[in-house]
Amino acid sequence: MSTQAIVAIGVFLITYAFIVTEKIHRTIIAMAGGIMMVLLGIVGQETALHHIDFNTLGLLTGMMIIVAITSETGLFKFIAIWAAKKVKGDPLKILLVLGIITALGSAFLDNVTTVLLMVPVTFSITRQLRVNPIPFLITEIIASNIGGTATLIGDPPNIMLGSAVKELTFMAFINNLTAISFFILFVNIAILAFIYRKQLHTSEELKANLLDLDEKEEITDKKLLIKSLFALSFTIIGFFLHQLLHIESATVALAGAFLLLLLTGEKHLDKSFSKVEWTTIFFFIGLFVLVSGLIETGVISLLADYSVHLTGGNVTSTSILILWISAIASAFIDNIPFVATMIPMIKDMGELGVNNLEPLWWSLSLGACLGGNGTLIGASANVIVAGLAAKEGYPISFGKFLFISFPLMILSIVICTIYIYLRYLI
Amino acid sequence: MKLEYVYDKKLLSLKEAANENDIEFSIKLLEPELKNRLQKVREYFDDNDVLTDLLYYIHPQNKYQVIVKKDFYNEFIIQLFRFQLIQAIRWS
Numbered sequence: 135m136s137t138q139a140i141v142a143i144g145v146f147l148i149t150y151a152f153i154v155t156e157k158i159h160r161t162i163i164a165m166a167g168g169i170m171m172v173l174l175g176i177v178g179q180e181t182a183l184h185h186i187d188f189n190t191l192g193l194l195t196g197m198m199i200i201v202a203i204t205s206e207t208g209l210f211k212f213i214a215i216w217a218a219k220k221v222k223g224d225p226l227k228i229l230l231v232l233g234i235i236t237a238l239g240s241a242f243l244d245n246v247t248t249v250l251l252m253v254p255v256t257f258s259i260t261r262q263l264r265v266n267p268i269p270f271l272i273t274e275i276i277a278s279n280i281g282g283t284a285t286l287i288g289d290p291p292n293i294m295l296g297s298a299v300k301e302l303t304f305m306a307f308i309n310n311l312t313a314i315s316f317f318i319l320f321v322n323i324a325i326l327a328f329i330y331r332k333q334l335h336t337s338e339e340l341k342a343n344l345l346d347l348d349e350k351e352e353i354t355d356k357k358l359l360i361k362s363l364f365a366l367s368f369t370i371i372g373f374f375l376h377q378l379l380h381i382e383s384a385t386v387a388l389a390g391a392f393l394l395l396l397l398t399g400e401k402h403l404d405k406s407f408s409k410v411e412w413t414t415i416f417f418f419i420g421l422f423v424l425v426s427g428l429i430e431t432g433v434i435s436l437l438a439d440y441s442v443h444l445t446g447g448n449v450t451s452t453s454i455l456i457l458w459i460s461a462i463a464s465a466f467i468d469n470i471p472f473v474a475t476m477i478p479m480i481k482d483m484g485e486l487g488v489n490n491l492e493p494l495w496w497s498l499s500l501g502a503c504l505g506g507n508g509t510l511i512g513a514s515a516n517v518i519v520a521g522l523a524a525k526e527g528y529p530i531s532f533g534k535f536l537f538i539s540f541p542l543m544i545l546s547i548v549i550c551t552i553y554i555y556l557r558y559l560i
Numbered sequence: 561m562k563l564e565y566v567y568d569k570k571l572l573s574l575k576e577a578a579n580e581n582d583i584e585f586s587i588k589l590l591e592p593e594l595k596n597r598l599q600k601v602r603e604y605f606d607d608n609d610v611l612t613d614l615l616y617y618i619h620p621q622n623k624y625q626v627i628v629k630k631d632f633y634n635e636f637i638i639q640l641f642r643f644q645l646i647q648a649i650r651w652s
Binding site for chain 2: 257261343347348351352354522526
């Protein structure tokens with residue numbers, strides 16, 4: 135191993151350690167690590183830029199702009215109240231519908247954005263019914279991570295996978311992950327409903343109060359809503375057709391975002407741009423450059439070589455290993471850097487003779503996305519909801535969440551193991 | 561010290577009731593154009609980073625239920641005054 139490779143590993147491990155400890159913001163650390171790779175001459179600036187995946191960045195930015203404008207219309211509050219009324223204000227059924235809405239939202243929007251939209255309306259509904267909001271918040275966290283698994287645009291690991299591997303199109307994700315994700319969602323929500331059933335009771339008077347709400351009044355700007363729904367539909371149809379049209383998913387998302395800005399005018403420009411999570415965008419940039427150091431110095435190839443040696447190049451054992459390692463790792467560390475490291479490694483495995491990479495990619499996606507449900511620090515959505523809940527006087531402790539979520543995550547991965555084995559490996 | 565307020569009964573009716581850590585307001589707007597002013601009060605609280613300081617429920621026929629955390633009671637009354645939904649406030 136060359137000196138440069140050893141230095142690259144050192145920079146990578148130190149950066150990773152800082153990301154895990156969360157003492158300093160992950161974006162600062164990832165960017166510092168990426169810059170160190172360039173400053174130490176491990177990768178040149180041009181090479182580093184070449185490794186930044188602008189498809190991932192464009193997709194995230196475009197969707198964030200669309201959501202920022204759409205959220206101003208009151209649409210999400212309307213949907214939640216409408217759904218709560220449809221189930222006659224029954225808290226147990228509201229738990230189910232809010233879980234499903236969160237999962238559907240997360241399948242098409244960023245998980246953090248979805249929970250940020252769902253949490254306020256959850257507090258609003260649970261306060262109206264005078265029920266404990268914690269079961270609803272925990273259900274939404276779990277539903278959000280499962281829903282995000284279902285599509286190419288649902289969760290950053292999937293965005294990265296779709297961007298890195300040409301065959302993993304939007305439709306490929308729909309065909310391979312959507313059904314299993316929603317099966318896992320229904321299993322998880324059914325178990326959560328069973329666990330919390332005794333806490334979810336309210337009076338008929340409070341239910342009647344909820345049923346009297348006028349959800350249509352929550353729509354604050356009907357013209358903006360029509361324009362937003364048009365742009366959102368255009369974007370989602372674009373995702374379904376992007377392979378057919380030979381355009382990247384980022385082009386679809388950015389086209390949708392700027393079509394919406396074209397329709398709504400300048401007044402939404404500054405506000406929507408200010409709501410783009412630039413810290414997340416730069417976190418990705420830092421990670422891409424950081425991992426490029428490992429790729430360019432041959433470290434990733436060595437790791438792939440070692441993994442293939444370990445499993446004998448057997449697709450079944452490699453897939454199952456990737457699924458479980460991704461899940462356990464993602465329960466404790468950020469799944470984005472993990473997936474950023476795993477993608478080039480799996481690609482190298484292909485060059486080392488593993489002839490069917492498809493089950494490996496789906497194992498990585500399912501493990502990395504669903505693993506986030508394992509602990510309270512497993513995914514950004516978990517941390518955000520727990521932070522909001524604590525601030526509002528409803529703390530969700532690490533232990534309390536772990537007690538519920540870790541067994542559910544293990545169950546989800548067991549289901550995935552069976553799915554991967556039956557669908558791809560026999 | 562508590563805030564006392566005065567409002568025009570021709571424009572709206574306003575009832576409040578204490579409930580554990582909250583104060584629940586039942587508001588009925590008799591003039592529909594006041595809706596925008598009440599919406600501005602809501603937006604003021606929506607813009608801060610506390611989610612449950614003010615919970616706002618819209619019922620048919622210009623009726624509103626607003627649940628305000630006790631810590632935000634004075635701020636809510638001040639915002640009602642700011643957007644001219646109440647006419648006067650004073651410490652009692």
